[in-house]
Amino acid sequence: MEYAQQLFGQFFGTEWGPVLFSLTKNLVLIVAIVLPLLLGVAYLTLAERKIIAFMQIRVGPNRVTFFGIPWLAGWGQPIADAVKALMKEIIIPNGANKTLFIMAPILTIAPALAAWAVVPFSPEMVLADINAGLLYILAMTSMGVYGVIIAGWASNSKYAFLGAMRSAAQVVSYELAMGFALVCVLMLSHSLNLGDIVKGQEGGSFINWYLIPLFPMFLVYFISGVAETNRAPFDVAEGESEIVAGFHVEYSGMAFTVFFLAEYANMILVATLASLIFLGGWLPPFDIAPFTLIPGFIWLLLKIAFLLFFFLWFRATFPRYRYDQIMRLGWKVFIPLTLVWIVLLGAVMQLPPAFLNAFPLNLWFH
Amino acid sequence: MSFQDITFYFFATVLVASALGVITARNPVHAVLLLVLAFFTCAGLWLLLQAEFLAITLVLVYVGAVMVLFLFVVMMLDINLDRLREGFWKWFPFGALLALVMAAEMAMVLMGRKFSIDQMPAPPARAADYSNTKELGRLIYTEYVYAFELAAVILLVAIVAAIALTLRRRTGPRFLDPSQQVKVKRADRVRMVSMPSEKKE
Numbered sequence: 001m002e003y004a005q006q007l008f009g010q011f012f013g014t015e016w017g018p019v020l021f022s023l024t025k026n027l028v029l030i031v032a033i034v035l036p037l038l039l040g041v042a043y044l045t046l047a048e049r050k051i052i053a054f055m056q057i058r059v060g061p062n063r064v065t066f067f068g069i070p071w072l073a074g075w076g077q078p079i080a081d082a083v084k085a086l087m088k089e090i091i092i093p094n095g096a097n098k099t100l101f102i103m104a105p106i107l108t109i110a111p112a113l114a115a116w117a118v119v120p121f122s123p124e125m126v127l128a129d130i131n132a133g134l135l136y137i138l139a140m141t142s143m144g145v146y147g148v149i150i151a152g153w154a155s156n157s158k159y160a161f162l163g164a165m166r167s168a169a170q171v172v173s174y175e176l177a178m179g180f181a182l183v184c185v186l187m188l189s190h191s192l193n194l195g196d197i198v199k200g201q202e203g204g205s206f207i208n209w210y211l212i213p214l215f216p217m218f219l220v221y222f223i224s225g226v227a228e229t230n231r232a233p234f235d236v237a238e239g240e241s242e243i244v245a246g247f248h249v250e251y252s253g254m255a256f257t258v259f260f261l262a263e264y265a266n267m268i269l270v271a272t273l274a275s276l277i278f279l280g281g282w283l284p285p286f287d288i289a290p291f292t293l294i295p296g297f298i299w300l301l302l303k304i305a306f307l308l309f310f311f312l313w314f315r316a317t318f319p320r321y322r323y324d325q326i327m328r329l330g331w332k333v334f335i336p337l338t339l340v341w342i343v344l345l346g347a348v349m350q351l352p353p354a355f356l357n358a359f360p361l362n363l364w365f366h
Numbered sequence: 367m368s369f370q371d372i373t374f375y376f377f378a379t380v381l382v383a384s385a386l387g388v389i390t391a392r393n394p395v396h397a398v399l400l401l402v403l404a405f406f407t408c409a410g411l412w413l414l415l416q417a418e419f420l421a422i423t424l425v426l427v428y429v430g431a432v433m434v435l436f437l438f439v440v441m442m443l444d445i446n447l448d449r450l451r452e453g454f455w456k457w458f459p460f461g462a463l464l465a466l467v468m469a470a471e472m473a474m475v476l477m478g479r480k481f482s483i484d485q486m487p488a489p490p491a492r493a494a495d496y497s498n499t500k501e502l503g504r505l506i507y508t509e510y511v512y513a514f515e516l517a518a519v520i521l522l523v524a525i526v527a528a529i530a531l532t533l534r535r536r537t538g539p540r541f542l543d544p545s546q547q548v549k550v551k552r553a554d555r556v557r558m559v560s561m562p563s564e565k566k567e
Contacts (some may be wrong), residue, residue: 019369100399131497135422142430146402149434153395153441163442163452168438172431325544 029127033116039262042078048312049072055316088253091141093156100154101183105251105258108147112265115140120195121274124284133194134182136176137273141228144266145171148162148230148237148247151259152205155250163246166323167237171228173330178224180338185210185277186363187345188266198281205287209280213364217341218278220334222307227326229263231311233318241320267311268304279345374414381407394440402433416492419499 004239016349043180053060064076092101118133121127145168153163186192188210189200200210211218227234238246248259273280349365356365387400405428412421508516524559
């Protein structure tokens with residue numbers, strides 16, 4: 001690393017060397033995050049099809065394999081799907097706004113990937129260790145709705161437009177509940193830095209995780225996350241039985257695939273954040289021998305996979321919400337609940353220290 | 367020119383260009399999207415000033431929520447450019463007057479000696495662990511608590527007024543209370559009837 005830095009210094013001089021070096025280093029790191037993420041997205045689609053097939057007593061994809069190896073049957077499916085999508089023609093409908101039509105999928109996937117910049121994978125493995133990490137992620141995820149709205153409008157199609165309208169109202173309302181749930185977290189952790197939030201949950205066992213004192217907030221956050229990603233049972237923006245496919249009716253080929261990728265990347269992001277914030281991130285559930293032998297990164301992956309399973313489970317289990325029921329859940333149930341919890345948490349934090357120490361409350365309030 | 371300067375000029379150029387686009391774009395949807403771009407680049411400039419909390423809040427509040435609702439409304443408009451341009455010359459003197467007043471005010475601020483560069487030295491650079499958010503929170507809840515509370519109350523009044531103005535109680539909507547729907551038992555809907563089978567004659 002130092003050798004490379006010196007090399008850059010010799011080539012570009014003392015003023016530009018360090019700048020270009022950090023630029024190159026960050027670009028390499030970004031690729032190192034995005035490539036596994038996209039691979040994870042590809043195999044999440046396979047996992048979804050396999051798990052839902054299992055729940056519906058089917059087999060799921062079991063044909064495509066690598067080099068004819070029989071026991072890999074099905075594992076080639078995501079690759080085959082990607083190749084198929086790449087080969088397809090992108091049709092731009094008559095009367096569509098061409099620039100915005102092409103821009104919409106890009107605007108959807110860019111924030112979904114940009115949010116990963118501040119996600120820590122272990123105490124040292126983080127691209128940008130910034131103070132306001134949690135705020136940054138909220139800001140980035142709130143940008144994702146533009147892609148959906150613009151796609152709906154630029155398609156010049158009624159179904160697409162209806163989907164976009166539904167999505168805009170839904171995402172804006174659930175963002176509030178999500179933000180308030182995260183306010184509770186930062187009250188406990190005294191920090192907006194994701195690494196510090198995980199460090200605040202250290203202390204021996206899973207009892208210290210914020211899941212325990214903030215269990216209702218975990219539910220609010222996770223359900224809002226499902227709603228934010230427009231996943232079933234909140235998928236009124238797509239609603240294939242009512243408005244065909246919602247905002248991406250008119251999209252085909254790679255343009256459609258980019259929407260698809262963004263949805264799954266957002267799912268992984270929500271699961272990652274929930275496991276970092278509420279499930280202790282890379283911390284093992286017990287700080288004793290067999291658990292501590294497994295590296296922290298593996299624990300984080302296990303927690304993410306566990307939460308992602310819920311996304312798939314929801315889709316196989318619940319019927320779609322009606323639109324007014326979605327709005328009711330967001331505004332009349334979640335937001336009052338989070339507000340009450342914030343006040344409650346504030347009251348507990350103001351208790352005298354002696355009182356906090358007498359109860360097991362000092363596990364989380366310190 | 368250092369890397370920071372290049373970033374500044376890039377953001378500034380994009381900001382000015384997109385702001386110009388907002389007022390010159392024919393299509394209101396394009397204008398709103400350019401305004402989103404302007405907000406976003408402005409947040410980038412604030413980041414350069416080390417005001418990361420304000421920059422991210424600008425993106426979170428204005429780009430993430432306010433402009434989404436703006437776009438929502440503008441997209442539902444029936445855009446008819448001829449009708450929009452109808453009263454242009456009638457309103458031109460009024461608009462020109464407004465623009466002149468604004469330009470004069472800006473000139474008064476920018477030309478004044480109080481805001482010249484030597485009057486306002488650059489603030490000292492902060493350490494890497496300096497938290498803008500914490501500092502703002504401390505100031506808001508200690509020194510400026512009354513101003514902050516006043517602003518909060520004004521906003522609350524605005525919210526209540528907006529709801530009161532737009533709330534209309536429709537008569538006879540067919541509405542089902544979800545809590546009652548959930549509570550339904552089989553016995554409420556189904557009546558089990560025992561019927562003896564009939565004899566074949």
